[in-house]
Amino acid sequence: MxxxxxxxxxxxxxxxxxxxxxxxxxxxxxVKAATSYGSQFLNTVELLDKDGVPQTDFGYYDNMDVHYTWSIPNSTNVKAGDTMDFTLPSQLALATDLAFDVKDSKGQVVGTATVKKATNQVTLVFSDYVEKHSDVKGELDFWTAFNQKVITGNETVDLVFPLENGTTVIDVEVGEKTPVSPTETLFKYGWVDASNPSLIHWVVRVNYAKVNIPNAVFTDIIGAKQTLNFDSIKAFHGTYSADRVFTAGAPISSTNFSATSDGFSVALGNLTDSVQISYTTTTTDGGKSTQYDNTAKLAGTDFVTKQTSTWTPASGGGGEGGGTTGSVTLTKEDAKTKATLAGAEFKLVDSKGTVLQESIKTDTNGKLSIADLKFDTYQLIETKAPTGYKLDTTPVEFTIGENNQAITVTKENTLNTGSVELTKLDAATKATLAGATFELQDKEGNTLQTDLKTDENGVLKVTDLVPGSYQFVETSAPTGYKLDNNPV
Known part of the structure; x- marks a missing residue:
């Protein structure tokens, strides 16, 4: 067991x-994997200066806008989640990682772009916009500078950019890397944090020339769309090498730092050596601006005040896109009277037989309209006829294309009809009687048809009658019989 x-x-x-x-x-x-289309949608590329003018000659410290145009062929069936991927030349450097939406003129998202600072890798992930539009195209922009790890200045650089048919080369003349002026007393620069686009780092080089400045005071005015992180302020006495490397010495006490209405100041006393001041600001726009600025000022007794306004290197990116769609308007009509008919229902089918929409009804004017149709051949198929009419499932076919973006079509219906049969009999024998003549009237007595005669079997038949009430009135009796004009 x-x-x-x-x-x-x-x-x-x-x-x-x-x-x-x-x-x-x-x-x-x-699960179907997303498709990467690489660079095959990229049409053109050029380098623009800060004014948007194409250039091939830039200073060593200049910023450049890498400007791409792109388009998706209508024959390519791109889906939501598919990507366009390519890499910017290694001789260019981004200030930070980037992420932005590519939108059309109505604010609809065509795709989302990301760029990795470490690799210069660009990825544009398409939304379902590409499934609903044709002639989808757009532009992409990326603010870059020369990668100072590989570019030394005063040279010609061959920048290789990916495009739809491979690559293209832009030869760029790079200016000289200029040394610090030995008489410099004030210089400032800044950059966007590599991992946090809302954080800006600022560094001020004070008195590189090591001149005597009695009662020296440094003042900084914070630019628009920023707030000062006061606790981040640091200042050191020290020395600079010819290639701008600072060796810090004694720190300057934070008691010398004072907040002002639009920034801060640092009391430097009787200054005879160099000082480096650093601090950070936080953007109030989430790091969306291309550049941020600050103004620095150095004053002292018997010293000509120096002032400089500084912008961060241009950073960020952006893009725009768009596509084309068409529309169709169908008018439902009575086949005979051409009166418009409300209440008909249709379904929309594409060229692959996929049902895109159902239960689309004609309105009180007998019309239905469908917008946002990408280029294709479609069919409108009637699924429910207007009340009192016969259903006609014959497809109404139309094509949306480059030269046919607003289509109008008409669909006719015929009324449901009935028939009536009258048999003429002898009252006594019930024998059928030929030759009796009748007219057909509506219920108000209006004559609709005349000269309707019973055949050899005593029968007359009327067809194609629309729904309603009718009556027969005898106008001529059979031979040998009395006329009976009582309505039947």
């Missing part, structure tokens, strides 16, 4: 394991 019991348990466990395995197999879901 025990052995049998164990055997049954083992069989039961084996059966259960089979069920679990089978369940696992049958529940497997296949």
């Amino acid at each position: 025990s052995k049998n019991g164990n055997f049954l348990k083992k069989v039961g466990l084996a059966f259960l394991s089979i069920l679990i395995v089978a369940s696992t197999i049958f529940q497997t879901t296949v």
Whole structure:
């Protein structure tokens, strides 16, 4: 008994394991991977200066806008989640990682772009916008500077950019890396934090020339769309090498730092050596601006005040896109009277037979309209006729294309009709009587048809009658019979 019991348990466990395995197999879901189209949609590329003018000659410290145009061929079936991926030349450097939406003129998102500072890798992930529009195209912009790790200045650089048919080369003349002027007393620079685009780092080089400045005071005015992080202020006496490397010496006490209405100041006393001041600001726009600025001022007794306004290197990126769609308007009409008909229902089918929309109704004016149709051949198929009319499922086919973006079509319906049959009989014998003549009237007595005669079987038949109430009135009796003009 025990052995049998164990055997049954083992069989039961084996059966259960089979069920679990089978369940696992049958529940497997296949997910289609997104397609990367690489650089095949990229049409043109150029370098623009800060004024948006194409250039191939830049200073060593200049910023450049890498400007791309792109387009998706209508024959390419791009889906939401598919990507365009390419890499910017290694001789160019980004200030920070980038992420931005590419939108059309109505604010609809065409895709989302990301750029990695470490690799210069650009990825544009398309939204379902590309599935609903044709002639999808746009522009992309990336603010860059020369990568000073590989560019030394005063040279010609061959920048290789990916494009749809491979690559293209832009030869760029790079200006000289200029040394610090030995008479410099004030210089300032800043940059966007590599991992936090809302954080700006600022560094001020004070008295590189090491002149005597009695009662020296440094003042900084914070620019627009920024707030000062007062606790981040640091200042050190020290020395600069010819290639701008600072060696810090004694720190300047924070008691010398004072907040002002629009920034801060640092009391430097009788200054005879160099000082480096650093601090950070936080943007109030989330790092969305291309550049941020601050103004620095150095004053002292018997010293001509120096002032400089400084912009961060241009950073960020952006893009725009767009696409084209068409529309169709169908008018539903009575086949005879051409009166418009409300209440008809249709479904919309594309060239692949996919039903895109259902239960689309004609309005009180007998019209239905469908917008935002990408280029394709479609069919409108009637699924419900207007009340009192025959259903006609013959497809209404139309094509949306470059030269046919606003289509108008008409669909006619015929009324549901009935028939009536009258048999003329002898009142006594019930024999059928030929040759009786009638007219057909509506319920108000208006004559609709005349000269309707019973045949040799005593029968007359009227067809194609629209729904309503009717009556027959005898106008001529059969030979040998009395006329009976009571309505039937």
